[in-house]
Amino acid sequence: MCLGELGEVVRVDAGTAEVVTGAGRRTTVSLMTLDLPVATGDWLVVHSGFALERVTPAEAEEAARIRAASSREEPR
Secondary structure (H helix, E strand, O other): OOOOEEEEEEEEEOOEEEEEEOOOOEEEEEOOOOOOOOOOOOEEEEEOOEEEEEEOHHHHHHHHHHHHHHHOOOOO
């Protein structure tokens, strides 16, 4: 199971990007798994130090909303 998180790109270097996650954590991720260009302000799904997918701001907002709602649910 992949538990990727969302990160907003704040800086792009050769082959890497620095992202800020919803929790405010900054991390550098590899872009080697993407075949699309990445720019500051883009949103990425990241996991284990790799950018897996670029998503639209609307998709990132929806994913964040779903995660927030699911974290408020009572455990079974």
